[in-house]
Amino acid sequence: MAALSDTHAPRLVELRHVEADDLNYLLEEETATWRETLDWDFQASAALVRRFVDMHALSGFSLVMNGRPIGYSYFVCEDHKGLLGDLYVLKEFASPENESRLLNSVLDAMLKTPLVKRIESQLMMLRNAARIQLPHWRYLHVFNRDFMEASLAGVEDLPSGPAVRKIAIDSWMEFRQDEAASLIATAYQGHVDSQINDQYRSSAGARRFLMNIVQYPGCGSFFQPASYVALDVLTGRLCGMCLSSMVSPEVGHITQICVSKAVRGKGVGYELLKRAMQSLARHSCRKASLTVTSSNTEAIQAYERVGFKKVRNFGAYVWEGF
Numbered sequence: 001m002a003a004l005s006d007t008h009a010p011r012l013v014e015l016r017h018v019e020a021d022d023l024n025y026l027l028e029e030e031t032a033t034w035r036e037t038l039d040w041d042f043q044a045s046a047a048l049v050r051r052f053v054d055m056h057a058l059s060g061f062s063l064v065m066n067g068r069p070i071g072y073s074y075f076v077c078e079d080h081k082g083l084l085g086d087l088y089v090l091k092e093f094a095s096p097e098n099e100s101r102l103l104n105s106v107l108d109a110m111l112k113t114p115l116v117k118r119i120e121s122q123l124m125m126l127r128n129a130a131r132i133q134l135p136h137w138r139y140l141h142v143f144n145r146d147f148m149e150a151s152l153a154g155v156e157d158l159p160s161g162p163a164v165r166k167i168a169i170d171s172w173m174e175f176r177q178d179e180a181a182s183l184i185a186t187a188y189q190g191h192v193d194s195q196i197n198d199q200y201r202s203s204a205g206a207r208r209f210l211m212n213i214v215q216y217p218g219c220g221s222f223f224q225p226a227s228y229v230a231l232d233v234l235t236g237r238l239c240g241m242c243l244s245s246m247v248s249p250e251v252g253h254i255t256q257i258c259v260s261k262a263v264r265g266k267g268v269g270y271e272l273l274k275r276a277m278q279s280l281a282r283h284s285c286r287k288a289s290l291t292v293t294s295s296n297t298e299a300i301q302a303y304e305r306v307g308f309k310k311v312r313n314f315g316a317y318v319w320e321g322f
């Protein structure tokens with residue numbers, strides 16, 4: 001690693017000056033932590049981090065002690081938006097001070113990036129969120145989020161819901177991407193999740209969101225056989241969707257579910273969830289997981305109806321107006 005002298009106090013080094021191999025231990029521990037706490041295989045995400053660090057193309061910082069990285073955080077800026085991708089500190093060194101230093105440094109760097117007007121982040125592995133002064137708090141909005149899980153044993157026996165005769169459930173197909181993007185933009189109008197992720201506010205943004213979950217491993221690897229759309233049988237139009245991914249060989253994840261406002265409360269969400277969970281079970285999954293904003297009681301009720309339970313909470317952060 002370039003120019004790292006031994007010292008007992010951790011110091012910040014730009015990720016662009018770090019060699020990918022030096023992050024191996026950190027990424028291995030992070031991968032084990034994701035497996036232990038969320039049953040999530042983080043290897044593909046770790047490989048992506050390693051690849052970009054190897055190209056010296058990832059913006060962010062590593063916290064280095066005695067020549068060895070003990071934590072890192074990276075960010076990506078796209079047009080007006082900065083996305084704080086991840087922050088992880090080795091268990092042994094996961095003090096509020098160390099997490100806070102990394103968080104402050106990536107935030108400061110993003111705030112200095114021309115054109116960035118908004119910063120979003122969901123930090124699943126931040127251990128001391130409640131104990132640190134989150135940086136630039138005047139511009140910060142915090143949203144509590146839940147991580148929920150459901151056993152897939154017995155999902156084959158879930159009964160048919162009330163919507164079964166009024167809608168047709170079809171497999172997700174790539175050609176539906178544009179219609180699905182429009183559905184997301186209208187379904188999330190005025191919704192708390194569009195405050196957390198501004199891609200939900202327009203069809204163009206939702207198209208980028210869909211492309212990301214289909215192509216990149218951030219939310220697991222997209223799993224078409226457990227991804228469905230709901231079609232209104234009279235008009236043939238898309239009125240709901242439920243997309244899934246695999247986050248480990250035996251665990252599926254619901255990455256997106258929404259139903260058009262016109263047909264909400266009629267069991268469409270239930271039917272989509274049921275089909276996705278049954279398909280995951282048939283593909284050897286023992287468990288499904290998802291994340292939901294804690295104030296989204298409508299969705300939480302729908303999830304609890306099919307067996308999901310909250311197992312963990314974490315924060316979604318948005319900095320705006322700076």
Ligand SMILES: CC(C)(COP(=O)(O)OP(=O)(O)OC[C@H]1O[C@@H](n2cnc3c(N)ncnc32)[C@H](O)[C@@H]1OP(=O)(O)O)[C@@H](O)C(=O)NCCC(=O)NCCS
Nearest residue numbers: 161257258259264265266267268269270292298299301302
């Ligand atoms: C969350 C969301 C997808 C739920 O979809 P939905 O189609 O409205 O929900 P459901 O049809 O499953 O449930 C609504 C009603 O259907 C009925 N129902 C569902 N399954 C049933 C069953 N098996 N038997 C009898 N009734 C049933 C219930 O009456 C239920 O009402 P209740 O909550 O008062 O009990 C929808 O509200 C939505 O799109 N919200 C905005 C986007 C969003 O928040 N997505 C989740 C992000 S994490």
